[in-house]
Amino acid sequence: MPMALGTDYELQDCTLARALEVVGERWSLLILRDAFYGVQRFNDFLTHLGIPRAVLTARLNALVAAGVLRKEPYQQTPLRHGYLLTDAGLELWGPLYQLSRWGSRHATEAGPYHLFAHAACGTDLDLVGACPTCGGAPVRPAEIVMRPNPARTGSRREDAVSLALVRPHPLLEPIASAAAPA
Amino acid sequence: MPMALGTDYELQDCTLARALEVVGERWSLLILRDAFYGVQRFNDFLTHLGIPRAVLTARLNALVAAGVLRKEPYQQTPLRHGYLLTDAGLELWGPLYQLSRWGSRHATEAGPYHLFAHAACGTDLDLVGACPTCGGAPVRPAEIVMRPNPARTGSRREDAVSLALVRPHPLLEPIASAAAPA
DNA sequence: GAGGAAGGTTCATTCACCAGACCTGCGATC
DNA sequence: GATCGCAGGTCTGGTGAATGAACCTTCCTC
Structure with a gap:
C-alpha cells in the first residue's frame, strides 16, 4: 500500500x-x-x-x-x-517463499505447483528455505532451481512464461520470452 | 483478496x-x-x-x-x-516475522520497533526466527517474548494495546485490555 | 431509567481496480 | 512510402471496495 x-x-x-x-x-x-x-x-x-x-x-x-x-x-x-x-x-525471497509454503499447506488441497531445490546438491529446500543436506542459512535465490510439481497435473496457462516454467529453471535466470520451442 | x-x-x-x-x-x-x-x-x-x-x-x-x-x-x-x-x-508467524524483519532492514531508517527473544534463554531470534543459542527450527510463537526496542524512542500511540506492549510481553498472551496502570 | 461499554450495521463519499481502446516509437514487410 | 506488428505504455468510463461518521442492540451499573 x-x-x-x-x-x-x-x-x-x-x-x-x-x-x-x-x-x-x-x-x-x-x-x-x-x-x-x-x-x-x-x-x-x-x-x-x-x-x-x-x-x-x-x-x-x-x-x-x-x-x-x-x-x-x-x-x-x-x-x-x-x-x-x-x-x-532479493532479500524478500525469504518471506515470499515461506508465505508460498504456508499456502501450499493451508490454502490448497493438491499441494504446491512448484518445487524448489538447492542447485548444488539437488535437495529440496526445507520450510525456511534452507538445504537439509548442506545445512546452514537459507539458500540464496541464485542457487535455487525450481521445477513443476509432478503431482500437480494440468497447468492451464499457455503464456510464454508458464510454458518456459514446465522445465526446471534456475531462479533469476531470464525467461526466454521470444523462444517458441518446436 | x-x-x-x-x-x-x-x-x-x-x-x-x-x-x-x-x-x-x-x-x-x-x-x-x-x-x-x-x-x-x-x-x-x-x-x-x-x-x-x-x-x-x-x-x-x-x-x-x-x-x-x-x-x-x-x-x-x-x-x-x-x-x-x-x-x-499460528503457522503464519514465520512469514510474518520475516516480512517484519525485512521491513526493519529496508523500509525504515531507525530499525525495529520491537525485539523478539527466545523466552527460555533470552537470546534474540535470528533472521529466520530461530534461536542462535539453542539452535534448531524456528522458535514457536508461544516461546517468544517481545519487548520494545530501547533505541526507538517516542511511541506515539496511547491505546490500551500500545500501552501494554511497553513492557516485555510473551506472544499470544492476552492483552489486559481493561487494566489501567496507576 | 440514564449512562456506558461491547460489538456490530448502515450510509454517503472517495478511491482504487478493472477492461478495453488508444497512442508512440521503431523495424520489417509489400 | 503506406502498412503491419510489437513493445511499452497512457487514457477513459464503469464498478466495487475502503473510509469515516452516525446509528443500533444488548446487557450492566449507578
Whole structure:
C-alpha cells in the first residue's frame, strides 16, 4: 500500500506495516514472485499475471521507487528495459517463499505447483528455505532451481512464461520470452 | 483478496496466490500481527489499528472463514467472544516475522520497533526466527517474548494495546485490555 | 431509567481496480 | 512510402471496495 493516498499505515509502530507499504498492495508480491522466476519484461508480466496494464505500470513504478526493483536496458534501439530485483528485493525471497509454503499447506488441497531445490546438491529446500543436506542459512535465490510439481497435473496457462516454467529453471535466470520451442 | 468478487487470483498457478487470497488484503496481516501480540477483542483491534469498524468486521469474518482465526467466548452474559489464532494461523508467524524483519532492514531508517527473544534463554531470534543459542527450527510463537526496542524512542500511540506492549510481553498472551496502570 | 461499554450495521463519499481502446516509437514487410 | 506488428505504455468510463461518521442492540451499573 505505498505511494498513493489512503494506502499507508503510517500510524503503526511496526516494521511489518512499513514492509506492507512497499509490497502489501494487490499484485505486488505476485510481480516480485515473477521477478524471482526470471520474468523481466513488461509484456511477460502482463501476460503471465493477467493484470490490467495500467495497474502493472503503477506497481512497477512503485516498486522501482521503493528500491525493490530497478530498470535495466536490454536493448538500445528502440530503447527497451527490463525490471530486475535489487539487493533489497532479493532479500524478500525469504518471506515470499515461506508465505508460498504456508499456502501450499493451508490454502490448497493438491499441494504446491512448484518445487524448489538447492542447485548444488539437488535437495529440496526445507520450510525456511534452507538445504537439509548442506545445512546452514537459507539458500540464496541464485542457487535455487525450481521445477513443476509432478503431482500437480494440468497447468492451464499457455503464456510464454508458464510454458518456459514446465522445465526446471534456475531462479533469476531470464525467461526466454521470444523462444517458441518446436 | 478472498471472498468478494474480483479479488481473487484464481488463475495463478501458485500457492503464493492462494495464500494471498487469505491474508493478502489490506489490514489482514496487521490484524494477524496483533493476534500474535495477544490482541483478542474487537475493540482492541479497532483502537490499536485505527481501522474502520466495517472493514474490521469484514476482515475478521473472512479470516475466521478461512480458518486462520476462530471465535472463542470469553464471557457468557452478555455473550462476548475474542478472536484467536488457529493452528493454521499460528503457522503464519514465520512469514510474518520475516516480512517484519525485512521491513526493519529496508523500509525504515531507525530499525525495529520491537525485539523478539527466545523466552527460555533470552537470546534474540535470528533472521529466520530461530534461536542462535539453542539452535534448531524456528522458535514457536508461544516461546517468544517481545519487548520494545530501547533505541526507538517516542511511541506515539496511547491505546490500551500500545500501552501494554511497553513492557516485555510473551506472544499470544492476552492483552489486559481493561487494566489501567496507576 | 440514564449512562456506558461491547460489538456490530448502515450510509454517503472517495478511491482504487478493472477492461478495453488508444497512442508512440521503431523495424520489417509489400 | 503506406502498412503491419510489437513493445511499452497512457487514457477513459464503469464498478466495487475502503473510509469515516452516525446509528443500533444488548446487557450492566449507578
